Amino acid sequence: MSANEDRQRAASTRTAWLLSAPALVVLILAASGPLLIVLVYSFLSPGDYTGVQRPFTLEAWQSILFTRDIFDGTLQLADAHLSIFWRSVKLSLLTTAITFAVGFPTAWFIATRPAKSRALWLFLITIPFWTNLLIRTVAINEVIRNEGVINTLLIRAGLIDQPLRIIYTDTAVLIGMAYVYLPLMVLPLFAAIDRFDMKLLEAGYDLYASRLQVLRRVILPLVKPGIVAGSILVFIPSLGAYVTPRVLGGGKNMMIGNFIELQFGQGRNWPLGAALSMTLLVIVTVALLVYVRAANRDRSHG
Amino acid sequence: MKKLLSATALLLASASLAGAEGVLNLYNWGNYTSPELLKKFEEETGIKVTVTDYDSNDTALAKVAAGGSGFDLVVPSANYVPIFVEKGLIRELDLTRLANHGNIAPEWVDVPWDKGRKFTIPWQWGSTGIAVNTSVYKGDPNTSAVFLQVPDELKGKINVVPEMNDIVNLAIMFVGGEPCTEDTEVLKKARDALLAAKPDWLSMDYGATEKMSNNDWAASVNWNGSSMRIRLANPDVVFGFPREGYPLFMDSVALLSDAKNVEEAYKFLDFIMIPENAAMISSFARYANGIAGSEAFMPEDMKTAPEVVVPEEFRAAGRFLPTCSPKATEYVTAIWTELQK
Amino acid sequence: MAERAFSATRLPGFATVAIVVFLALYAPIITLVVFSFNDANSVAVWGGLSWRWYQVAWENTLVKEAAVRSLIIATSAALIATTVATMAALGTTRRAAFRGQTAIYVIINQPLMVPEIVTAVALLIFFAWIKVATGYQGLGYLIAAHSAFCIPFAYLPIRARLEGMDLSLETAAADLYATPWQAFRRVTLPLLAPGIIAGAMLAFVISLDDVVITEFVKSGGQDTLPTYMLGQIRRAVTPDVNAISTALLALTVILLTAFFLLTRKRD
Numbered sequence: 001m002s003a004n005e006d007r008q009r010a011a012s013t014r015t016a017w018l019l020s021a022p023a024l025v026v027l028i029l030a031a032s033g034p035l036l037i038v039l040v041y042s043f044l045s046p047g048d049y050t051g052v053q054r055p056f057t058l059e060a061w062q063s064i065l066f067t068r069d070i071f072d073g074t075l076q077l078a079d080a081h082l083s084i085f086w087r088s089v090k091l092s093l094l095t096t097a098i099t100f101a102v103g104f105p106t107a108w109f110i111a112t113r114p115a116k117s118r119a120l121w122l123f124l125i126t127i128p129f130w131t132n133l134l135i136r137t138v139a140i141n142e143v144i145r146n147e148g149v150i151n152t153l154l155i156r157a158g159l160i161d162q163p164l165r166i167i168y169t170d171t172a173v174l175i176g177m178a179y180v181y182l183p184l185m186v187l188p189l190f191a192a193i194d195r196f197d198m199k200l201l202e203a204g205y206d207l208y209a210s211r212l213q214v215l216r217r218v219i220l221p222l223v224k225p226g227i228v229a230g231s232i233l234v235f236i237p238s239l240g241a242y243v244t245p246r247v248l249g250g251g252k253n254m255m256i257g258n259f260i261e262l263q264f265g266q267g268r269n270w271p272l273g274a275a276l277s278m279t280l281l282v283i284v285t286v287a288l289l290v291y292v293r294a295a296n297r298d299r300s301h302g
Numbered sequence: 303m304k305k306l307l308s309a310t311a312l313l314l315a316s317a318s319l320a321g322a323e324g325v326l327n328l329y330n331w332g333n334y335t336s337p338e339l340l341k342k343f344e345e346e347t348g349i350k351v352t353v354t355d356y357d358s359n360d361t362a363l364a365k366v367a368a369g370g371s372g373f374d375l376v377v378p379s380a381n382y383v384p385i386f387v388e389k390g391l392i393r394e395l396d397l398t399r400l401a402n403h404g405n406i407a408p409e410w411v412d413v414p415w416d417k418g419r420k421f422t423i424p425w426q427w428g429s430t431g432i433a434v435n436t437s438v439y440k441g442d443p444n445t446s447a448v449f450l451q452v453p454d455e456l457k458g459k460i461n462v463v464p465e466m467n468d469i470v471n472l473a474i475m476f477v478g479g480e481p482c483t484e485d486t487e488v489l490k491k492a493r494d495a496l497l498a499a500k501p502d503w504l505s506m507d508y509g510a511t512e513k514m515s516n517n518d519w520a521a522s523v524n525w526n527g528s529s530m531r532i533r534l535a536n537p538d539v540v541f542g543f544p545r546e547g548y549p550l551f552m553d554s555v556a557l558l559s560d561a562k563n564v565e566e567a568y569k570f571l572d573f574i575m576i577p578e579n580a581a582m583i584s585s586f587a588r589y590a591n592g593i594a595g596s597e598a599f600m601p602e603d604m605k606t607a608p609e610v611v612v613p614e615e616f617r618a619a620g621r622f623l624p625t626c627s628p629k630a631t632e633y634v635t636a637i638w639t640e641l642q643k
Numbered sequence: 644m645a646e647r648a649f650s651a652t653r654l655p656g657f658a659t660v661a662i663v664v665f666l667a668l669y670a671p672i673i674t675l676v677v678f679s680f681n682d683a684n685s686v687a688v689w690g691g692l693s694w695r696w697y698q699v700a701w702e703n704t705l706v707k708e709a710a711v712r713s714l715i716i717a718t719s720a721a722l723i724a725t726t727v728a729t730m731a732a733l734g735t736t737r738r739a740a741f742r743g744q745t746a747i748y749v750i751i752n753q754p755l756m757v758p759e760i761v762t763a764v765a766l767l768i769f770f771a772w773i774k775v776a777t778g779y780q781g782l783g784y785l786i787a788a789h790s791a792f793c794i795p796f797a798y799l800p801i802r803a804r805l806e807g808m809d810l811s812l813e814t815a816a817a818d819l820y821a822t823p824w825q826a827f828r829r830v831t832l833p834l835l836a837p838g839i840i841a842g843a844m845l846a847f848v849i850s851l852d853d854v855v856i857t858e859f860v861k862s863g864g865q866d867t868l869p870t871y872m873l874g875q876i877r878r879a880v881t882p883d884v885n886a887i888s889t890a891l892l893a894l895t896v897i898l899l900t901a902f903f904l905l906t907r908k909r910d
Contacts, residue, residue, distance in 0.1 A: 024750055024751075
């Protein structure tokens with residue numbers, strides 16, 4: 001019996017690997033594999049004008065946390081790096097929360113349409129994203145700027161006499177980010193809600209649960225995989241966002257994405273750029289694993 | 303689907319044709335190459351030019367340095383030319399094959415980055431200055447104080463382009479230093495000036511051509527060609543040349559060492575040194591070129607444009623940024639990081 | 644039936660939020676469409692109604708070719724990414740924990756975890772070796788790179804759908820002597836379809852939007868719409884890009900309408 005079980009388990013593992021193999025091959029050839037080059041670069045010295053050169057050194061890694069002051073040469077905590085990093089994390093968390101707050105009702109709305117029109121609503125969500133990110137951001141700018149569509153309408157309607165100042169504020173950035181990343185939240189949520197058996201709701205109500213109770217006790221636990229997927233897809237890419245913060249927020253402060261790009265571009269410090277990205281990769285991987293483990297544990301308990 | 307497949311096949315095939323006769327791969331800044339110029343070149347020589355865009359010198363340098371880029375010609379800025387030469391990425395031109403080489407205006411032949419124009423042929427040049435809407439601010443626009451000691455009328459209404467080298471070096475020149483300086487006293491003053499001015503800035507973004515035409519910004523550190531376009535849309539806008547010193551740039555065409563279409567490249571280089579053709583380049587992107595006699599073929603509005611024809615009194619203040627040493631780059635990057643943290 | 648669906652699935656305020664979201668989603672798009680008919684030389688100052696930017700865009704072979712190239716790459720990448728992601732999701736979901744599961748999960752999601760510029764630099768160096776060694780400079784590199792970073796976007800919705808999907812139907816199919824392939828084709832795949840559609844659409848729009856990786860990987864004459872626009876940022880974005888975007892939107896809407904009419908007929 002036990003030998004049989006072992007054989008079954010081995011077969012299952014083999015199938016898992018076989019099915020995953022094509023995806024892994026593509027990823028290792030065109031994404032993860034080449035990253036090893038970046039890892040090696042993080043231990044080299046900056047090339048004179050571009051790229052890297054010998055000798056091997058840990059300087060790039062050290063300068064993530066400690067920088068030598070350019071004026072007095074003392075080693076100090078790199079507060080610039082930390083504040084850039086913290087700003088990106090804060091913005092991404094807020095963006096994830098907002099896209100979830102508006103994305104969940106939207107996904108629910110779509111999933112509860114008649115089967116025939118569901119695909120149509122799904123497409124309606126994605127159509128705006130057929131236009132390029134920059135064009136879309138410029139269009140949002142056109143809507144919210146001081147002489148833009150919203151302010152013009154409100155002033156003409158006599159509701160306000162001074163334009164509302166939205167552009168170049170944190171609100172503008174959050175509006176823009178939520179807009180840009182909305183489908184990344186709505187589509188996974190939809191995929192999870194759509195397989196949900198609506199009879200469970202009925203059962204909940206039959207037991208005299210309130211709507212809020214049904215939402216908390218029945219709906220949210222069941223669509224959790226969708227929430228996990230959506231949050232990952234929104235949170236991580238928004239960490240690297242910079243077009244939207246610049247166009248709508250005014251771009252006076254860097255995001256982690258700009259900062260890393262600066263090192264590979266005009267800053268000409270590829271090793272630091274490489275070390276920063278590797279750090280980001282490790283932090284995000286750990287956070288992701290903890291998050292997914294926690295989500296899985298919840299489910300197995302309840 | 304079938305159509306899509308055949309289109310894919312066509313694209314794949316046309317990409318692999320590069321290197322065959324009668325084609326040329328030009329790697330240039332985006333929105334910088336006149337389509338009429340390419341059309342005329344094709345009509346005269348039968349050579350089809352494929353243009354591919356880049357958006358920064360560093361991207362172009364990184365791609366070319368990595369190898370296998372497949373481009374024939376590249377258009378780096380003045381301070382990047384020595385890097386391309388030193389790394390052996392571009393080749394010395396055989397001037398005997400360029401009959402029109404003598405058309406290069408005398409002041410653009412013995413340039414610091416390429417003495418005698420042995421490696422590069424002028425494309426366009428311009429300057430970084432300050433565009434000011436005079437209906438908001440009536441003071442003197444010809445000073446970096448407009449963005450480094452922002453006048454009250456412009457507080458919260460001025461934009462600064464996020465170009466590290468331009469901005470930090472404007473500040474260095476404003477406090478009396480030399481571009482790419484390694485003098486820490488000067489650098490400290492420049493940093494303090496930038497940090498003190500930043501709260502008065504509205505934003506740090508590109509797009510002045512739009513944002514000043516529609517009054518979103520009342521002033522912006524900006525390039526002269528773009529400022530000319532703004533003035534045509536919004537006559538209140540003037541372009542100031544900071545008298546404390548402002549950066550000049552010149553982008554020049556160079557032949558890559560691993561170019562496959564060398565014959566065609568020479569024909570193109572010779573072609574753009576004919577004044578009439580150089581004028582086509584300028585009238586498209588709105589920057590001056592370096593070819594003598596091309597003014598005669600320029601559109602009327604450019605011949606007299608105050609942004610393009612630099613007034614005599616401000617000419618000396620214009621400086622080509624040298625190729626900064628790695629040490630100087632480290633300083634500039636550190637200041638920029640502190641400014642944008 | 645209708646009454647039950649109405650009362651049980653209705654959550655107060657949800658429909659209102661959804662409608663507001665749809666309106667907000669389309670407000671900028673409508674602005675964009677309106678401005679594509681602008682006569683002025685600017686994307687931001689209104690100067691009267693005109694077709695001229697459509698003519699300009701039509702005559703601008705660069706922007707036309709870039710748009711077609713973007714569509715070809717996005718379609719190919721979405722097809723490849725969705726196929727391999729579906730297989731991987733079937734392989735890694737609904738299975739007892741096995742050795743290497745975490746490794747697979749990390750590799751699949753890795754493109755999400757590093758900023759684009761890093762993948763871009765890595766690919767620039769790696770593909771340059773291959774370009775020099777083989778001499779091949781075609782679109783293959785871009786399609787491979789796009790397929791790779793689209794995989795997590797396709798994988799996560801499919802996995803979310805698969806997780807906890809009712810196993811009983813498949814078991815029932817097996818009990819009725821369906822081969823594993825038949826069970827998959829007739830039972831699992833239709834149940835999985837919404838996840839696959841969601842994943843494919845995400846992959847498609849993500850590929851369509853990519854700029855940094857494309858900028859570093861592209862060879863001569865391989866500008867896509869986003870890299871073409873990136874090149875314009877420092878000068879001025881010309882309104883013909885609005886016209887192209889509107890044309891693309893119109894094309895989408897026409898294709899979708901045709902698709903719906905056709906599938907409805909078949910029903």
